[in-house]
Amino acid sequence: xxxxxxxxxxxxxxxxxxxxxxxxxxxxxxxxxxxxxxxxxxxxxxxxxxxxxxxxxxxxxxxxxxxxxxxxxxxxxxxxxxxxxxxxxxxxxxxxxxxxxxxxxxxxxxxxxxxxxxxxxxxxxxxxxxxxxxxxxxxxxxxxxxxxxxxxxx
Amino acid sequence: xxxxxxxxxxxxxxxxxxxxxxxxxxxxxxxxxxxxxxxxxxxxxxxxxxxxxxxxxxxxxxxxxxxxxxxxxxxxxxxxxxxxxxxxxxxxxxxxxxxxxxxxxxxxxxxxxxxxxxxxxxxxxxxxxxxxxxxxxxxxxxxxxxxxxxxxxxxxxxxxxxxxxxxxxxxxxxxxxxxxxxxxxxxxxxxxxxxx
Numbered sequence: 001x002x003x004x005x006x007x008x009x010x011x012x013x014x015x016x017x018x019x020x021x022x023x024x025x026x027x028x029x030x031x032x033x034x035x036x037x038x039x040x041x042x043x044x045x046x047x048x049x050x051x052x053x054x055x056x057x058x059x060x061x062x063x064x065x066x067x068x069x070x071x072x073x074x075x076x077x078x079x080x081x082x083x084x085x086x087x088x089x090x091x092x093x094x095x096x097x098x099x100x101x102x103x104x105x106x107x108x109x110x111x112x113x114x115x116x117x118x119x120x121x122x123x124x125x126x127x128x129x130x131x132x133x134x135x136x137x138x139x140x141x142x143x144x145x146x147x148x149x150x151x152x153x154x
Numbered sequence: 155x156x157x158x159x160x161x162x163x164x165x166x167x168x169x170x171x172x173x174x175x176x177x178x179x180x181x182x183x184x185x186x187x188x189x190x191x192x193x194x195x196x197x198x199x200x201x202x203x204x205x206x207x208x209x210x211x212x213x214x215x216x217x218x219x220x221x222x223x224x225x226x227x228x229x230x231x232x233x234x235x236x237x238x239x240x241x242x243x244x245x246x247x248x249x250x251x252x253x254x255x256x257x258x259x260x261x262x263x264x265x266x267x268x269x270x271x272x273x274x275x276x277x278x279x280x281x282x283x284x285x286x287x288x289x290x291x292x293x294x295x296x297x298x299x300x301x302x303x304x305x306x307x308x309x310x311x312x313x314x315x316x317x318x319x320x321x322x323x324x325x326x327x328x329x330x331x332x333x334x335x336x337x338x339x340x341x342x343x344x345x346x347x348x349x350x
Contacts, residue, residue: 010308010311011311012311013311013315013317013318014311014314014315015191016248016315016318016319016322017190017244017247017248018191020251021190040251040255041252041261041264041268041319041323042264042268042316042319042320042323043315043319044312044315067311068193068318119167119168120167120168121168122168124187124188124191124204126175126187130174131168131171134161134164134167134170134171135167137160137161138161141160141161142160149167150166150167150168151164151165151166151167152163152167153163154162154163
């Protein structure tokens with residue numbers, strides 16, 4: 001994955017069945033997106049290609065992994081812009097409450113001073129996917145500062 | 155994505171999403187959604203909290219899902235019934251997914267390829283399992299802090315992923331062959347029991 005040096009933090013096998021669930025939910029919430037697992041027989045990552053980006057004249061993509069241990073990564077990439085939500089219930093890798101965290105843009109920094117607690121507190125595939133799409137939409141309309149903010153006002 | 159209309163305001167994104175989800179789904183759908191990826195046994199009450207319904211409603215739907223084979227039940231320490239997704243339904247669901255796209259012969263070729271991959275992992279790292287590799291990486295990481303030579307832990311996840319997907323693909327091959335055999339026996343004039 002682009003700019004990703006923390007792949008080692010995932011615990012357990014990638015749960016292909018969760019990737020299918022997330023794929024289906026993405027397509028319900030963002031019907032214009034295309035979403036596909038890398039390999040139907042040996043699924044290891046879900047790639048969601050969006051028709052727009054958070055900056056002008058750009059298109060974005062999410063790369064998603066989720067393991068049988070409940071670890072997950074939602075990594076977003078577009079031109080010169082990366083960020084990522086992660087959850088590592090067994091890790092305690094970052095000093096943030098609840099093990100769920102956000103690697104902020106522009107480069108999905110893994111520096112401990114940059115990593116923030118995640119705005120997401122519900123860690124189930126369908127509900128989290130809805131949250132990610134909603135937050136992306138908020139950022140699309142009002143700028144990158146909206147990313148990972150639990151509150152939004154138009 | 156990229157709709158012209160901004161999303162409605164929300165005070166807390168988690169609450170907003172849960173409220174929408176509840177409005178757009180039935181309790182039965184939410185209970186199934188929650189238990190679908192719950193692999194460790196939980197109480198009906200725990201499912202109810204996640205599914206935003208009452209324990210009574212959750213239990214009713216979980217019992218139906220257990221009768222259908224989607225859910226496995228066990229007895230908890232204090233006699234409470236615990237529920238989790240059944241392995242059988244995970245296997246048959248994956249098999250159906252794979253057999254909708256590939257023939258059993260095509261899948262058998264992929265099975266051989268994944269088996270070769272597992273063999274390569276064992277050869278390359280000199281250990282028998284990804285768990286063994288994880289233990290070794292844990293101790294090596296202390297000695298060898300150079301990121302260029304340090305083995306990436308993602309290999310452990312890759313290996314575990316291949317092993318899990320191979321198990322599903324193997325099951326799909328067997329189910330696919332059995333299905334062909336039974337269907338062949340039904341359509342042929344020769345009784346299936348005598349055909350081989």
